[in-house]
Amino acid sequence: MTTSKLDSNVPSGPIQQKWDQHCFDMKLVNPSNRRKFNVIVVGTGLAGSSAASSLAEQGYNVSAFCIQDSPRRAHSIAAQGGINAAKNYPNDGDSIWRLFYDTVKGGDYRSREANVYRLAQVSNNIIDQCVAQGIPFARDYGGMLANRSFGGAQVSRTFYARGQTGQQLLLGAYSGLMKEVSKGKIKLYTRCEMVELVMIDGKARGIITRNVINGKMERHLADAVILATGGYGNAYFLSTNAMASNCSAAFRAYRKGAYFANPCFTQIHPTCIPAAGDHQSKLTLMSESLRNDGRIWVPKKENDTRPVSQISEEERDYYLERIYPSFGNLVPRDVASRNAKNQCDAGRGVGPTGLSVYLDFRDAIKRDGVDTVKAKYGNLFDMYERITDENPYKVPMRIFPAIHYTMGGSWVDYNLMSTIPGLFVLGEANFSDHGANRLGASALMQGLADGYFVAPNTVPNYLASANLQEATTGHEAFGEAEDSSKKTFDKLLNINGKKTVDDFHKELGKVMWEHVGMARNEKGLKEALKAIPKIKEEFWQNVKVPGQNNNVNLELEKAGRVADFIDLAELMALDALKRKESCGGHFREECQTKENEAKRDDEKFCHVSAWEHKGEGKAPTLHKENLVYKNVKLTQRSYK
Amino acid sequence: MGGLSDKKITLNLKIWRQQDGIADGKMVDYRLNDVKTDMSFLEMLDLLNERLIREGEDPIAFDHDCREGICGACSLMINGQAHGPEAETTTCQLHVRKFKDEQTIVVGPFRAEAFGVHKDLMVDRSALDAIVMAGGFITVATGNAPDANAIAIRKENAELSMDAAQCIGCGACIASCPNAAAMLFTSAKVSQFALLPQGKIEARERVRTMVEKMDDLGFGNCTNEQECEATCPKGIKITNIARMNREFIKSLF
Numbered sequence: 001m002t003t004s005k006l007d008s009n010v011p012s013g014p015i016q017q018k019w020d021q022h023c024f025d026m027k028l029v030n031p032s033n034r035r036k037f038n039v040i041v042v043g044t045g046l047a048g049s050s051a052a053s054s055l056a057e058q059g060y061n062v063s064a065f066c067i068q069d070s071p072r073r074a075h076s077i078a079a080q081g082g083i084n085a086a087k088n089y090p091n092d093g094d095s096i097w098r099l100f101y102d103t104v105k106g107g108d109y110r111s112r113e114a115n116v117y118r119l120a121q122v123s124n125n126i127i128d129q130c131v132a133q134g135i136p137f138a139r140d141y142g143g144m145l146a147n148r149s150f151g152g153a154q155v156s157r158t159f160y161a162r163g164q165t166g167q168q169l170l171l172g173a174y175s176g177l178m179k180e181v182s183k184g185k186i187k188l189y190t191r192c193e194m195v196e197l198v199m200i201d202g203k204a205r206g207i208i209t210r211n212v213i214n215g216k217m218e219r220h221l222a223d224a225v226i227l228a229t230g231g232y233g234n235a236y237f238l239s240t241n242a243m244a245s246n247c248s249a250a251f252r253a254y255r256k257g258a259y260f261a262n263p264c265f266t267q268i269h270p271t272c273i274p275a276a277g278d279h280q281s282k283l284t285l286m287s288e289s290l291r292n293d294g295r296i297w298v299p300k301k302e303n304d305t306r307p308v309s310q311i312s313e314e315e316r317d318y319y320l321e322r323i324y325p326s327f328g329n330l331v332p333r334d335v336a337s338r339n340a341k342n343q344c345d346a347g348r349g350v351g352p353t354g355l356s357v358y359l360d361f362r363d364a365i366k367r368d369g370v371d372t373v374k375a376k377y378g379n380l381f382d383m384y385e386r387i388t389d390e391n392p393y394k395v396p397m398r399i400f401p402a403i404h405y406t407m408g409g410s411w412v413d414y415n416l417m418s419t420i421p422g423l424f425v426l427g428e429a430n431f432s433d434h435g436a437n438r439l440g441a442s443a444l445m446q447g448l449a450d451g452y453f454v455a456p457n458t459v460p461n462y463l464a465s466a467n468l469q470e471a472t473t474g475h476e477a478f479g480e481a482e483d484s485s486k487k488t489f490d491k492l493l494n495i496n497g498k499k500t501v502d503d504f505h506k507e508l509g510k511v512m513w514e515h516v517g518m519a520r521n522e523k524g525l526k527e528a529l530k531a532i533p534k535i536k537e538e539f540w541q542n543v544k545v546p547g548q549n550n551n552v553n554l555e556l557e558k559a560g561r562v563a564d565f566i567d568l569a570e571l572m573a574l575d576a577l578k579r580k581e582s583c584g585g586h587f588r589e590e591c592q593t594k595e596n597e598a599k600r601d602d603e604k605f606c607h608v609s610a611w612e613h614k615g616e617g618k619a620p621t622l623h624k625e626n627l628v629y630k631n632v633k634l635t636q637r638s639y640k
Numbered sequence: 641m642g643g644l645s646d647k648k649i650t651l652n653l654k655i656w657r658q659q660d661g662i663a664d665g666k667m668v669d670y671r672l673n674d675v676k677t678d679m680s681f682l683e684m685l686d687l688l689n690e691r692l693i694r695e696g697e698d699p700i701a702f703d704h705d706c707r708e709g710i711c712g713a714c715s716l717m718i719n720g721q722a723h724g725p726e727a728e729t730t731t732c733q734l735h736v737r738k739f740k741d742e743q744t745i746v747v748g749p750f751r752a753e754a755f756g757v758h759k760d761l762m763v764d765r766s767a768l769d770a771i772v773m774a775g776g777f778i779t780v781a782t783g784n785a786p787d788a789n790a791i792a793i794r795k796e797n798a799e800l801s802m803d804a805a806q807c808i809g810c811g812a813c814i815a816s817c818p819n820a821a822a823m824l825f826t827s828a829k830v831s832q833f834a835l836l837p838q839g840k841i842e843a844r845e846r847v848r849t850m851v852e853k854m855d856d857l858g859f860g861n862c863t864n865e866q867e868c869e870a871t872c873p874k875g876i877k878i879t880n881i882a883r884m885n886r887e888f889i890k891s892l893f
Contacts, residue, residue, distance in 0.1 A: 054782040069703065070769050072809055073711040089789060125785070132785035134778045134838045136802040143792030161802060167710055168805060175777035182773045190766065213661075213758050242705040276678045281686055282707050383709065386726075386733045387680075452782045500693050502686075546693055551660055552701045552759040555693065 006259070006610060006625045009413040010114040015631050019118045022414070023457050027464035034059030037463045040207055040222040042194045042249050044071030046166075046444060047427025048228030049173035050451025055459060056185035063220055064177065065189045065209060067244055072174045075230060075242040076447060079166025080287035080380070082150055082158035083130075083444040085123040090147050094155040096120045102153060103442060104632045106332055107407070107435020108584035108600060110262070110608070113631055114414060115432045122453040123445050127159055129452055133172040137161050149330070150289060150440040158441045163287050163379045169444055173451070192218075193557065194249045196481040197225065197256050197423065200471050204423035208481045210489075212557060215549040217482050219473035223466065224422045224459055227253060228451065231406035231428040233266065235565045235572065236517070237509025239403035240272060240285040246561040247568050250410050250429050258418040259610040259623060261411035261431035263568065264576035267438055267585045268518050269404030270336035273387055273397075274356040283402040284387060286359075286380050288440045291329045291336070293364035293373065294397070296320050298357050302347035308358070308395055319343060327639040334437045334585045334598070335639060337401035341518050342596070344400075351398045360396035401518060405443060407434040407585065408575075411610040411625070415458035416450060419610075422466060424459060426450035431608065436584025489549050492559045497542030501558045504539045508532070508562070508569055516573050521589040525577040532570045539566060571611055571620065578622065581605045593636070602634055647677045649741035653688070655700055656748040658757050661764075665757065667746070677737040681724065682707060682714065684736050702761040709733040709873065712808030715763055715815070717748040722812035722871045730810065730873040750815035753858040754822075765811050767857045768825060774853035775846040776829040778838055797835045804831040806874040813868035813876075819860030824868035826854050827884035828876050834887050844891040851888055 011022040029037065037060050041052040044066040052064040066074060088094040099120035104111060131137065131145070137159050138146040147156040161168040180186040191212045198206040204225040209218045232247035233239035254260045271286045297316045304311065319339060321328040329336075340357045349355050365373050370393060374381070381392045388398070410418050410425035412432055417424050427447040434442065511531045515524035539562070547553040582591040582598035583605070591599045600606075608625040651672045658665030672691075675684050682704050689699035705713040714731040718724035724734045739745060749757050754767040805828070813824035830847050833839025839846070862881055869878045 050782070057781040068705060068711075068713065069765060070712075070809065072769075072772075073705055073713050075706060075711070078706045078708050078710050087788070125783075127788045128785035129780075129782060131788040131791075132778065132780040132838060134801075134833050134836050136798050136805050136832065136836065139793055139795045139798045141795050143794055143798075144789050161805075164710065164806065167808075168802075171805065175772065176780075176782075178769065178773045179777040179779060188769075190769075242711065243707060244705050277676060279676055279679050279683050279687065281680070281683050284708050382728075383733070386709075386729060386735065389678075389735070389737060456782065500690055502690060544693060546696065547698055552762060554701055555699060 006411070006623050007413065008112060008625060009415060010112070011414065015114060015117045018114050019121060026457060026461035029460050029464045031059055035061060037061065038063065038222040039224050039226065039459060040220055041065070041226045041228060042207065043074065043228035043230060043429070044174070044177065045074035045076035045228060045230060045427060046170055046173055046447030047451040048074070048226070049170070049177040050448050051226055051228060051426055051455045052186055053173065053176035053180050054452050054456040056180035058456060058460070062180070062186045063189065063222065064186050065192045065194060067191065067193050067212065069191055071177055071188065071190065072171060074170060075245050076170045076444070077167045078242065079444055080163045080285065081289045082148065082160035082165045082441040083126065083169060084150070084157050084439070084441040085127045085159060085445065086120055086157060087124055087127060089145060090156045092155045094157050098155065099123060099157065101632055103433070103439060104435070105637060106437055106439040108437050108598065108637060109435065109602070109606065109629065109632070109634045110265070110583050110627065111433055111435030112627060113629055118454070119433050119446060119449050122449045125453060126445060126448045130169060130172050133175060135161060135168045135172045148289065149292065153439065160289070163289070163377065166444060169448065173448070195252070195485040195560070197253045198477050198481045199256060199420065200475055200477045201469060203421045203466070203468065205468070205471055206473070206478065208478070208485055210485070213552055215551060215553065217486065219478045219482060221471060221473050223463055223468055224424065226424045226426060226455060226459070227410065227429050228426040229429045231409065232565070232568055233403045233406050235508070235569045236403045236512045237505045238275060238280060238283050238513070240269060240283050243282060246564070248561050248564045250425065251564045251568050253410060253418065253420065253423060255613050256420065257613065258420045258423055258425070259411040259612050260408070260571060261608050261610045262408035262575065263572040263611065264516070264579060264586050265407035265436050265584065266403060266572070267333060267405040267407060268337040268401040270333055270340055270401050271359065271399045272402035272404070273384060274351060274353065274400040284383065285402070285404060286384060286397065286399065288333070290359060290377060290380060293376070294329065294359040294361050295363060296329050296357055296359055298343045298348040298350060300348070304348070317348070324639045331639045332437060332439065334587070337518055338587060340399070340401055356398035356400040358396035359399045361392060362396070365393065405438055407431065407436060407438055411608065415461065416454055417458070417462065422462060424455055426455055436586055488560065489556060492543065492545045492556060492563070493549060495541065495543050495545065497544050499542050500544055501555055501562050504535060504543060505562045505565070508535055508566055511535070512569055512572070516569070516576055519587045519589050520576050522577065525573050528573040529570065529577065532566060532573060536566045539563065574620070575609055575611065579605055579609065597637070600636070645677060648674045649677060649736070649739070651675055651684070651739065652742065652744040654744065654746045655761070657700070657760055660759055661756055675736055677735070679736045680707065680732060681718070681734040681736065682732050700761065701759040703763070704732055707732040710808060712810040715750045715765070715810055715812070716761055717750060717815060719746050722750065722815045723873050728873055728875045730808070750811050752811070752814045752820035754820070755811065755814070767859070768809050768811060768822070770857060771822060771826055771850055771853050772829065775842070775849040778833060779842060791837050793836060801832050801835040804828040804835070804876060804880050807876055808874055810873065812871050812873060814859065816867040816871040817860065818865055818867065819863060821862050822854050822859040823862040823881045823884070824872065824876060824878065826850050827880040830884045830887055831880040834883060843887060847884060847887040848891050
């Protein structure tokens, strides 16, 4: 066990002044010199688009890459509920300090204090920026911005644009990106997948990409590389992530030496539409904002298959309201999810599979009228009906938890730089701000904080002080990286086995959901660590990838990603096994309080687990970054 | 109200196959058994693709990503209708229960002069990005913004702006228009900003450069067919086109 390389570089001084002081202390690049620097940004979601446009506005040359046909389709677009900020417009006691405090507490004390404070600090600037971009946030009749409260918060600090906040924020960031593309400051590469990170002299200096239309590999040189490539929820096959969301960029960087932190910290979202059968290709989330007005219940009786209309009020158990009287249906995501699982495990689940609970709007409709409910949640209700063929205005929705977000990711320091100099990781792809559990409406906040306000200060500081040697794409490091990627693609095409890529992905997903899902234990995790290498072995002998590498080949793309998911899944299970405590989304059955809540072990596990790749077939090394809390007192979370 | 069921049906599919952007394409017939009615339309195509792969054939390429109706990637003409028969629904949110046992379904790519086919049902819609690039933004650099509540905006205008801003950029409006016009797409972006005080400063240049770009790219003109509004999965109204026309005329003076 070592702590080498893991200097978080958190500036000294009081937490309120760290970021401002750091901004002053960091080196600047003279405006006329900025055009001499090239920065690569991989991913065009909230973090990627905002970082690309902000750096381009300062004068740097930016190359932006996305796998979709347009940067506007990045998966940030699917976020529904809202974005937090400490504006305190509703005058209900919010402040930067409270947002900071809530986020650290919500993360179950496994995030880095200084990063979270900065996040809360810049949250207000994000809202200003977004309004200036013309994002049509909800407003009240006086023309001022409206706020709502969101899962786990006792103040109304969430800004929203109907149920499409992610879409509107992303389209805002995308418009900023396209503005800079039109000026020639950003060169945009669409339908392009990063397949390898290129390092020269131990520093990130470029990437190899594959054009998914014609299979052509390209070399791109830069002075710094930013990964904003999202999370790894699709390791479970079924998740609320988009079909193309993948871990490959971050994981290939891991293989090159970027430590991967807290891989076992995954978030299960409590309000998803339950799976209908084996054909299910992905899961759909219903915004958590539904829990503001919907009441969650199950029949008190086990295996009660009667229709809702025949179950009287006395026979219903509003279990969240009963167990958590002060937070009720608004308990944090991990708590809500585990309670749903407990009810279903006890045989009180509803629906054809018994794997769902009711989310009922009857009382809200009675209290506020159908029109008010429709105005707030209309698009979500419509979506639910399209998928399930049930009308939620008349019968309660059925919901079940699903993998939704991953708090773990590339380890980064206070500057968002990974353990590879010059490689920055932003947004969901890094590990830094949400600890073991992310609060609702905080993902959008973090993506934009990293992209608009953090990286545009810290990346120039690196560029000003890196003293990089002259290089070209003819450098042998580019040749080696390109050859090794080509070999991997050829290998996948030549196996010509019997099982499809999806067969393996589904198999992996089942192991992960079963043993590394909502609740974990030593026995299950050890089983997962036996099962995953077997899946890997068979994958490389028996996968069938049709076609060639010189045309659109979606199966080949998928195969490369699933190969990475298999390796990452093993790391997730290993990390979950080593963390013998429960915290946030990581629930070890062996570690719970009498009230079945997550029981942390602050003495042994108040640290970030950062894994170092030691080579193919070798066990990774665990490094620990100890977490020091000077401003927040560690307590057992209680939402009673 | 139906709810989930175990029902399975057989579908007769006629699907556009085209090797790449240059090759000629053709319709190919596939008979697909055991399609659960609870499947989404794309899960039905997944089922077909898994079968094709096992049989050693080339799977059908189509664009898709979020499968929640918001990313705008999916883009199929289904029996002559962009995104199929259900109103205000993207292809990914369309379900097999909307079809009958033994029904024949014709599936093709979105077509327009400015859209090329990459392969099978996968289309090049980069022209839409080019229209946005021509002026679909407010020029405000990061860090320049005043307090978010510094300017009050009428709730009604914010709502109308949001109605327009909901566009997912799928291109169904263009694929459905007999003129392959991009008026609904372009006007949605013009309207979003025209309705807000933040967008007023650049309003003249914005509408002119975006319309000019739209014309340059080979999109047609609007002749009030209203097919775009009828097919838009987000219910975007052609009143936005009227607003864009007013903005355009204002910009001439």
